[in-house]
Every structure is written in C-alpha cells, then in structure tokens.
Amino acid sequence: MHNARNAMEVESSSTCALREFGCEQSLLSRPDGSSSFIQGDTSVLAGVYGPADVKVSKEIHDRATLEVLIQPKVGMSGVRERAQEQCVRETCEAALLSSLHPRSSLSLVLQIIHDDGSLLSCCLNAACMALMDAGLPMGCLFCGVTCAIDRDGRIVTDPTMQQEKESRALMTFAIDSTERKVLMSTTKGSFSVNELQQCIAVSQRASEKIFQFYRDSVRRRYSKTL
Amino acid sequence: MATVQICEAEKVYIMHGVRDDLRIDGRACDDYRHMEVETDVVSNTDGSARVKMGDTDILVGIKAEMGRPRPLIPDEGYLEFFVDCSANATPEFEGRGGEELGSEISSTLYKMFQNRSSLDLRALCIVPREHCWVLYVDVLLLQCDGNLLDATSIAVKAALFSTRIPKVHVSEDDEGGKELEISDDPYDCMRLQVEDVPCIVTLSKIGHRHVVDATLQEAACSMASLIIAVTHKGNVTCVRKVGGGSLDPESIFEMTETGKRVGKALHAPLMKLLQEEEVLGKRRQKVGFLG
Amino acid sequence: MPVDTRRVRAPEESQCPLLFVPLLPRGPLRTVAQPEKARVDGRQRSQVDVRPVFARCGLVTQAKGSAYMEAGKTKVLCAVYGPRESERKDDTDMKAGRLVCDFRYAPFSCPKRGTWIQGSEERDAAQALQEALRPGLCLHRYPRAQVEVNVLVLEHDGSVLAHAVTCASMALVDAGVEMYDLVLGCALRQDGDSYLLDPTLAEESGGHATQPEDNQGGVTVALLPSLGQVSGLHADGELRDESVSAAVRACMEGCHRLYPVVRRALVYAARRKAAPPGDSLET
C-alpha cells in the first residue's frame, strides 16, 4: 500500500508544529483491519479482529465487547500498559456504534514498534485508522494529541521523548471529529487551569490538521483502487 | 483423600460393625493393618524408605543439598517437603488433580516438624549464616487406600533414620574465605537422631466410636477425624480436626487418649525393625517391589 | 520472587527494618511470658481472661452479610456473598451447597510486611476456617449454590484464626444463611504448666526459648456453643496430652465467655435491619 508523508505546520501563536506523520492501512493479511501510524520516529502497528464470537463470561447482551491489548516494544506489558489499554478501550467504545453488533467480541492489538514521545496519541491514531480499515460502524473519528509544557511555559505539541523528559507537564487528549470535544485525557506533572485550557485549545486546532491528514491518506488510498 | 462412593446400606453395615468393635477386615477398633517398612529402596538418594500399609503404598526419598540457612535461624539447616500424588494412585490425580491433597499433606508435615524438639537441625549447619544442609524430603504416593498421613509420617521417620549425610571438612584458606570439601568415603557420614520424630495417628469417628487406620470405605462413612502426632515419650506435637462434621468434647478427649496409647506403641517396634535392618547392612536381601 | 507484572514495580530486595534493630543481648525474648509473671496487659495467667471485644455487623454494604471484630488490637473483617451460582461447574454437588473460604492478611497487618500473593499459611488458614464453619451451616438448604466467605485481617495481634472463625459466623448470620448454631473461636498459648488465653502476637511467638522446655505450644478451638460440639481444633508445638485436654476445656470456657457479646451484636444488627414484623406483616 502507499505511504503518505507530509510535514504539517499549524500556524498559531504557540508552536503547534506536529512532526512528520505517516499512515498505511490494511498492511497485514490476517486481521480484519490493520494500520501502521508513524509520528516522527514514534511508530505503532494496530490490528483489529472482529466482530467475532465471544466467551460466555464476557458476553454483553446489547453491545459488542471490546478488548484492547498493548504490546510494549521490549519486555512484558505491565501496569502502565494496562492503564493505557483502559484509556484506548473506552475512547474506542465512545466512538464505535457497538450496539449494532451485540453479543460479539472486537479485539484491538497495538504493537509498539518504536517510542520517541507522544506514544499514547500515536496509539490512538493507529487505533482509529485500524477501526476505519476494518469497516466497523463509528459515530465519529477521534485523534490523539500530546502537549508538553516545557520549563518556561511554552506549549509544545507532539513532543519527542527528549522534549517530554525536559517538560514540566505532559498531557494527552483524544479529540473527536464531530464536535471537537475531549474524549480522553491523561496528564502527568502539575499545571495551572489556564495552561490546561490553552492546551485544550491548541489540541483542538492540531486535531483539525490530523483529521485533514486522515482524509488525505484515505483519499490517496482509494484514489488508486477506484 | 481420594474418595470412593459407597451406598447408604454399606455405611450402616460398617457403622454397626464398628459399634461391636469388629471392622470389615476383622480388625479391632485400634488395630493397624499389616505394615511393611523397608529402607534404602532407591539408590540415587541419601536416604529412602517404603511403607506398605494394607493397600496404601508410600515411597519417601531424601536428598541432602547445600544451601544458605534461613535469615531468622542462621545456625540451623532446614527441611523442605514435597508430596507428589502421582496418577498411579487414582486417575483423579492426573495432571494437577493431586496438588490439593499434596499441599495439604505437606503443610501437615511442615507443622509437625515446626517445633524444635522433634529433629535436631543444628547438626545440619556447616558454617552459620553461610552454608548448611537442606534436606529435600520427597514423598511419592503410589497407592492410596486411606490413612495416608500415618503411612507418610512412618515412611519419613524411616527415611530420616536411613539418611547418610557426607561429612564436610571446613578449612580456612589464606584470605579468610572458607574452603569446603565433602568426603566421598561412603562410610564417613553423619546420621540423624530420629527418636524424637513423632508419628501421626489418624482417628476417624464412625457412629459413636472411633477407629484407627481407617480404609477408604471407613473414611467415607466417617464425618470427622482427628489427626494427632505423638512422640515416643507420649507428647503430642500437632493436633488437627479434619472433615466436615463436628465432635463433642468427650470424644475428643477419648480420641486423644487412644491416639497417645497407639502412637507410643508404634515407635518401639519401628525403631527395633530399623535397628535390625541397620545391623544386617549389606547382607540384607533387598526386596523392593519384587517381593 | 518472580517479577509481579500486575502491580507497580518495587525494588527486587528490601529488608524489614526490624532486622536491623541492634539485637538485645542474645538471651531469650522471655520478657513477655516469665513462668510466674503476670501478662503484660494485666490479664491473669491460667485464667479464662479474654481481651475486650468490639463486634459490629453490616459494615460492608455491598456484601449479603458482613461483620467486623476487634479483640484487643487484632482487627478482622469478614464479608459473605451468596448463596450464588457456583462457577466451578465440575464438582457442583446436586444435593447440598458448597462453602468457599478465602483468608487474607493485609500487607500492613503484620510487623513484617506480607506480600500481596497468597502464601501457603493463608491457604492453610482458609482450609481450617472452612472445616470449622461447615458443621454450623445448613448447606442442604442451598442445592447447587455456593456460599463465599472472605476474611481479611487488618491487624494481626495474636489468635487471628480464632477471631476469624467468630467473625465469619457472625457475617453468615447477618447474611441470612441458615445455620444450626453460631461458631465461636478461642485460642490459647500453653507455656510450661500455665496457659495464656487469647494470646497477643508477642505472647504467641514469644517463648521460642533457646532451651526447648517441654509443653510449649498453641491451641485453637472452634465451638458450637449451644450444641456443645467442637467443630475445629488446631494445636501445634509440643504438649503433654493431658495439657491438650485442659487447653480444650479452657478454650471452650473462653468461647462461652465470648457468647453474650456476639449475641448482643447480632440482636442489635437484626433489630436495626428490620422493624418487628408485627406491623409489617399484613394478615
């Protein structure tokens, strides 16, 4: 499949530079939907299986059961991966219309290829593209944006690992495509209220660019096959 | 214990028998079944023993290995018990089936050897805080026809008696480190004092009376049983009520009394038999499973 | 210890500070239980002297029934769920219900920190608890169902198994599970010729004297008070057999001493839970 690469500049007061994004869909044969998402050097591979049959103990009678598994690049998945899995799972559940596939199971596997900062937002973007690729009914799309507030108060979007280490606070938001509302947010470090509001505003602007990027890569993909 | 299903009529039959002090195999209420004890049955071990009590067949192997003493008791060695309920006994024990019963028996054995008087562990210490002997006592359950704990405790006592631990000479080398060399002469070895090691007596209450050494059928119609570990001096080291029923206090005191009497009467012949086997030494014709 | 990936990572090796307390002269830690000396908390030796007990039912609202009990500093909490469907399909007993017990120490409950993973000691205690409770329960009233008893020790200051049995039977009554009788537990520490009833942790573990006197040991008894039946008995250490019988009698006496306190707590809980049926019963 193709590989869309374009750098993006978000013109606004604070530096809203996003790193070079790359996305590729249905690159794996076994899963029903798959995608690989690259933000700068951070890259995540996502695979979606389902709707498939579900274990009786996990069955919900009016909607699908979604399971998310995050495999770290090296070593076993620990408590941090389990907390990230909860965030990704509940964000996807908010976006998916799972009541159209009751009593079935969807499983989303995210394999971390390389982590150079904003890992959770890269996972979210990869998850969204994989769900789209699997053709699952979704109420809205969602994208992940990570903001870091460095020593002197500037907001850096899509920080690298180095920027994350030096930052005073780190926030990751999931923004939905219809009303640009905050679906998910996890934070590290302490920050003031207006810094938070600023970060949300910056993330909403950055999400415009990301959704535009989604449309471009999907248009480029189907332009070949039509 | 592996259970066997018996119908109500058989239970009533056994109960009436016990009431008249006559059990299905003709024994009185406090008689043991015919018991065979043999030591040094397996060669790869430092000490081993096999006990065949009626159809209950237990093989115990003891291997001594070097290890670090426990931080709380730096000047003593220690025992590690592992009970393997092999599928030979009943198909139920296949795979992980036997683990629950195995851990129950091993926890009783740990409790029995917890107090300091039953076995002198200080002899097992080589260098306090650094090196000591660890005795891995592995109990293998080959056939199970009730009363596993009594047979296991007798087999462990016999195996401990037959254990030969090679002597260790500790020499100081130049920069203060300790040099250990184990003597490989099979006769230059240390033996353990096993007189104080207790034996377990299981008393099962059937109807209003209690019986010793209950077979599987008798255990199936007993609501509760009392486990008592008795030393040759008559002291009681571990008492446990096992089973789903309850016992009234009078019968508990009676059972402790019988348990002590039967337990004490068990030690003397056992030690005599072990001494005889010791004296025969090499000339003894090993019977093993071929007998 | 295998790395526990499901919990926040701790340093591989950490020692309890008590190990580093400069040791007292190596003599036996016998300050506690000198033969003739009275006990540290003023209770008498060889007397049926039980620590003051605080008992309350119904603290865990999510559970069908629950009970909390404090004896001196020992604190035990128990919650009962069920009778509910038993997950383990293979050995569901068609005629009678099943009793499943889980016993757990909170990591901060003992002087030396316990781990989260259930140790063999906790499994033994759960087995002992189950065998002590079973005779008291009418399990035949709940075919194919399972009653779950979860006991948690918040603070361990001696005779934990005994108080856990009493607390569990109060929780079962609070849950409305039918029982032949309450089950009360009492523990005792035999020390030479005298005994210490309801021992504290120091008394229970103290006395590991260097010279092994005979007749050192601990006895725990579980009793059905009004039927007068012993449903659980545990003794370890080395005891003369007549002191075992004396210890069992003393423990039974201790249980009877405990009975009115437990009864008052249960009656209080029953009255608080529902008004007398006189007015609420239509006909």
Added chain:
Amino acid sequence: MAAGFKTAEPLEYHRSFLKENCRPDGRELGEFRATTLNIGSISTADGSALVKIGNTTVICGIKAELATPPTDAPNKGYIVPNVDLPPLCSSRFRPGPPGEQAQAASQFIADLIDSANIIQREDLCIESGKLSWVLYCDIMCLDYDGNLLDACVIALLAALENAQLPEVTINKETELAEVNPQKLHPLNVTKHPVGSSFAVFDNTIVIVDPTAEEESLSTATITVVTDEDERLCALHKPGGSGLSAEKLQDCISRAVTRHREVRKLIEEVLKSIKPQQ
C-alpha cells in the same frame, strides 16, 4: 412496582431522578456523600488511614522497608503504591491477580505521587548510593460503592501525614544499618492534593461523586486533582463521551471548593489525634 422498575430498567429509573436535578439517594447533582476519616488505627503499620465516602470504604497502610537506592538515582528512595480490590469489597471482583480497574487505579496513584510530588523522594534517602527507604503504600478497598479514586487519594494523603519513620544510622565500622525504633520522625508532606470525581450521564448531565450503580450507567467519568495553590495535578478521563471545555471548567471549580472541605477535615482529624501521640 418501583423496586421492579429499578432493577429492570436502571437507566430509565436514574433519568427520571436526574430530570428533577436530584438523585435516587436524595443528593443534589453537585453534592458529595458524607466523608469520614480515621487516622492511625493500625498499630502494626508505620502510618495508616481509613476513609469512608458514603458507603465506599478504603484503608491505606504504609510500611517502610530498607533497600539500596536505584542505580540511576542514588540519592532517591522509593514509593510503591498499590491499589487492591479484593473479592471482599464487591461481588464483581473475583479472587486472583488484580484486574484492570485495580491496575489502572494503582497507575493513577503512582502518577499522582510523581506529578504532585507529595513527598520529595530525596528525603527518603538515608545514605546516598548505599541505603534508602522504600515506602510501600498498600491501599485496600473494603466496600466498593463507586468513586474509588477520590477515597484512595484522601486515604494515601492522610496515611502519609500520619506516617512515622524510625531513625536509621549507618554504623561506621560494621557498615551495617542500625534502626532505633524509639526515635520516630514524621514524613514531611510538601503538597496536599485532593481529588474529586464526576460522572457524565447521556453525554450532557454531569454529577459529582457517583455511586457504583451511577458509575456503571454513566457514559464517562472524570477525576480532577487539585492541590492547595489551585494547580491541577491530574485530569484523568479514561475515554467515554466527549466533554466540552466549559463543562471541564465547571468540574475544576467544583474540585477547588472540594479541596478546601477535605483539607479542613484532614486537619481536624490530625489535630484530634496529635495531642495523644
């Protein structure tokens, strides 16, 4: 018939209450349940606290142990928080290793300790590179009726303020540590974060301090943690329906008022037990 309606159609039942701006247990939308606190009740722990928010009961016990400091930060000690949801606290938790909710809560508490830096990890170091303290903060839920994170934060904070560590000196010649259990030093708690949780119903109505049932019927939950100088230490929203920035602002302001109430409560209880110690 009302009881039937409650279990047959729980969502309808709750919506009927929310229409009149009240809740099945009679509370306002912005009203917290009665919060009680009990500090220092466990004598075997170095510091302990028990918190009850309505029916939700959480106990935190702190045990300090000694270990060699990490190689990458020789002058820092360790803090190891863990949240456990035993089968005792609710029938939805099965025995065995911690489930996802317990692990997510443990991770939340661990991140909160770092981001709010409640305690300077440097004070936990006894001898740089040689010996440092490990604070095991074991948090157990005794009765689960929703809003677990708020109760855990308050319990952890109160237990840390109650904790007393024995004095440790390194004996020069034997290079061994010596602990003096008589001389105890309290921990110096620099920041006092307090959390408040909200649940969102049908993507619009935001209610505070949800019970277990409200939590399971809500479409999203948010936890906001603020400290005394009104800085945000954590904004935890694990997915669920979207929330506009304005609604987020209402939650934050409600959290700030909640912070003052809880601070007052902790100080009162600490004062009440201080004189005896």
Added chain:
Amino acid sequence: MSLLKLCVPGDRLCGAEDCIPGTGTYLRHGYIFASLAGYVLRKNEGEELPIISVVKETEAQLLPDVGAIVTCKVTSINPRFAKVHVLYVGSTPLKDNFRGTIRKEDVRATEKDKVEMYKSFRPGDIVLAKVISLGDVQSNYLLTTAENELGVVVAHNEAGIQMIPISWCEMQCPHTHVKEFRKVAPVQSEYLQA
C-alpha cells in the same frame, strides 16, 4: 401473636411436642432450634399445634426453587433455547443473578412443535417464568413460560422504544405502530389501572 422476641441461630425455642417447626427453624433431639437470626413468630393455623418460625426482614426467599415465579431478562437466543438472567424470585430482587434456560418446548402450552424462538423472545426482554427444575450438573435452572400468565412483560423494539402488548403473541410500538411477535404475558388486573 406471642411477645416478639429476637433469637440467634442455635437458640432452643421450644420442645418438639408443643410446636411444628416452620421456616428458619430445625428439629434436633426432640427440641426446636432457631436457624436464623430474627423475630420468633408463633402462628396457630387452626389445628392443635401452632407453627413456630423465625422471620428475618422481608428477604426470606434466597434461592429460586422449583415452582417459584421468577422475573428474568433474556440474554441470548438460539433456535433451541433462550438463555436468561434471573433478576427476581417472586417480589424479592436477587443480589447476584442466576442463569436460567427456557427450552423451545417449554415456551407455549399449545402447538409445542410450531414454536419459533425469535418470534417469542428477543434479547433484553423482561420475562415472567416459572422454575420447573434445578437442572443437572452442567446446565442451570430450567424455566417455562407455558402457562397463561407467564411470558414477556417488557420489550423494546429495534429502535429501543418500549412496546405495548396488543395480543397474546404481538406487541406494538406506540410511535411507529410496528408490530413485533412475542410470547406476551397478559397484563395482570392490578396493573391495569395505570
């Protein structure tokens, strides 16, 4: 009614000859003992011996037993049987749910073989049923809706709107007037006035 005194399991209430043991009590060695904690109640039902029982608040019924009317929620359907969660026994809600099964031949008393499951129940419906057996080791409770007053009580159509029963085998959505097949329980008289 005698003076209402509270008892605790194990209390001896009276001799076996002067009362008949009712619920919450048991007989042993010629005496009647309490097996529940609650209020002691002596009710004489006309014959010579009064019945003594111990009442513990309202929730007496802990387990669905044979013959009890239960309210359950349908969780899954397949051509041979419907799986349900039992929510209520009589009028007392169950804290933890038990699983039950309604077999195809127990849905209706008439024309048992022409029953189609998807025309009788849909997942999410609330159904009144009666327990016919405790089921064997593998399966769970066996329920039936073969009597007249049993069947679906509350049902939602595809769009999720609650439907109104119009006949014994049909329900209609108030807005879209779409009819859907169900094995409907006739509305009891006391609920009719709503």
Added chain:
Amino acid sequence: MAGLELLSDQGYRLDGRKPSELRKVQARMGIFTRADGSAYIEQGNTKALAVVYGPHEVRGSRSKTLHDRAVINCQYSMATFSTAERKRRPHGDRKSSEMSLHLKQTFEAAILTQLYPRSQIDIYVKILQSDGGNYSACVNAATLAVIDAGIPIRDYVCACSAGFVEDTPLVDLCHAEETGSGTAVALALLPRGGQIALLQMDARLHQDHLDPVMEAAMTACRSLGQVLDGVVRQHLQEVSILTGE
C-alpha cells in the same frame, strides 16, 4: 570420545557387559490391587512402575471420545529423587510430555483399541530410579501392566535403546553411555510380527551405520520379549495356583 572409555579394547563396556548384552531384567506383575493392571520392572539400575486403568468412561471433555475406538491416555513422570540432580517437578516439563506422547503413539499401535469404542484407557508410568533407557523401561513395564489388566494386545511391545561407539553397536545403554556416546536410538518392536512401533533417534549417525545399530536393537528387543514372556507365564502360573486350577 573424550572423558571415560566407553568400550575397552578387549570389547567390554563400563559395567563389564559385552556390546550386545542386556542389563539384568527383573519384573513383577500385579503389585497393586486397586489398579486394573500394574507392573514393576528393573533393567539394571533403572526402575520403573506402570499402572493401567480402564477401559472406562472418558473423563474430562467429552470432545475427545472417539466413536470407533478407545482413547489411549498416557502420563510419564519421574520421581523427584530418581535422578542424581533433584528434579523440581515430577511432570509437566517438555521432556515428560514428549515421552508421554511417544508412549501414547507406541501403545495406540499395539492395543486392539477398536474393541472398546467410546472409552478411555489410562497408562501411567513412573520412573523410580533413572540410569538410562527410561523410555524402554517404561514401554516394557507398560506392556506387562496392560497384559496384567487383561486388555487385548497384538503382541508384546519390547523397547530397547542402542548406541554406536567405535563402529560397534551397543544395546541397552546405561546413563553414562547415553550421555557419553552421543548417538542414542530408541526402538519399540512387536517381536512376532517384526513390526516397528516407534523408532526415535536424535543425534548424527552415518547412514550405513544405521543398519547394524537397528539389527542389534531388533535382536535385543527379541531377547527382551522372551524375558517378558517368561515373567508373564510365571505370573500366570502363580495366579492359577492361587485360584486352584
């Protein structure tokens, strides 16, 4: 070959045996009363116990039942004290599950399973003392146990191990020879029909050396067959005396 001299120049092995000579075999059947069939065998210092239950109803998941023949279920385990180095767990490791699979395949070939459809036959083998040739001791013991259980079997299944040192094939290897010589062939044979039930070799062996090793192993199996036959006849005689024919 480094290390100890496996074959002295006069052609004798470590324990004084000639290359084609078997170790001393002692066996006894019917040692446990509660099992349907049981047997104990000692081949030199290797001691093995085998117990047979069945044919009985299939336990566990119903899906394993075969409608036309019996399911053979084997479990191989070693006593924790059987080897010089103490084993932590008796079974469940990869080696013992592999051995169980070999036993299952061997006996599926030998037992007339089609006579007992929809049933299960359990064969449990325990190594009490291991001094090489574990697999062959298990197979021989299991054969005796199956015969003791009265389950119809095509022919004795005799197994033997064989090695190759200084181009002379060695049979019935002891532990030292098994680890020292490098090549170890395990052969399970039905002597009368000459059918090979199982042949397993893990090591490198030149192609034309294979035939002599196979030949040596086959002759060893046939002589083992006679020994087992002797034990069975003697056991039958004992039993018939007891039952008074």
